[in-house]
Amino acid sequence: MGLSPDEFWKLTPYEFNLMIEGFLAREERKTNDILYLAWHVEAFARSKRLPxxxxxxxxxxxxxxNQTLTKEQLIFIAKKKGLAGPW
Structure with a gap:
């Protein structure tokens, strides 16, 4: 996981658990990516003609x-939705 002992001891059990869950999710994604690649390599090896x-x-x-809205556009949208503000 790449934690130093100092970093480990500063974590609460909850924070450490979150880090473990994230680490395991990353490892599972890596494994799935490798299996996906291996499956496709073998599928191409077995095909008679490559596409x-x-x-x-x-x-x-x-x-x-994402369109950046001007202040006037934001105020117009807010008024249209029935919001009142200090503008």
């Missing part, structure tokens, strides 16, 4: 950019 690489590579959709 084209372009069909395997998925293009990710660009994430929508």
């Amino acid at each position: 084209k690489l372009q069909t395997l590579l998925k293009k990710r959709k660009p994430k929508s950019q």
